[in-house]
Amino acid sequence: AEEALNANEIPVGCVLVCKATEKVLAKGRNRTNEIKNACLHAEFDAIEKLTMVIPADQIGWNSIKLYVTVEPCLMCSSALRQIGINLVYFGCSNDRFGGCGGVVSIHNNPNLIFSQALIAFGGYRRQEAIILLRKFYITENTNAPVPKKKTGRMLKLEIPDF
Secondary structure, three states, rough: OOOHHHOOOOOOOEEEEEEOOOOOOEEEEEOOOHOOOOOOHHHHHHHHHHHOOOHHHHOOHHHHEEEEEOEEEEHHHHHHHHHHEEEEEEEEEEOOOOOOOOOOHHHHHHOOOOOOOOOOEEEOOOHHHHHHHHHOOOOOOOOOOOOOOOOOOOOOOOOOOO
């Protein structure tokens, strides 16, 4: 996450760890601005790095746990379930896009047809994660789009009947 912060990215970092040996298999961080790819979240970066070393079809995804500084978003929570990672530890909740209970519970939704549920535990080094996010958001985000001015808009108070 600190690497992401130093690269002017939202400071989210993660590691993929073998459950049996506790060996770190791959590390990832947000690279959305750097690579100009909105999907390159820390989880995807780590998964991509691991598949560059071991072919994806030879990885026992359910033998891997993931540690990430911020609760996986909706997209990442779904992807983790689809590939078979079933254990996640995250630092702080993602109150805008969280997929492990922060906004939506994709991690354990029984109506999703792919793989087993994703067990997610929040609060792992939570304060550190929040401080890193605050350090990022207190500065000017040079990669953020220019906000549109809200001029010439009128508040419509009349609501039509059905």
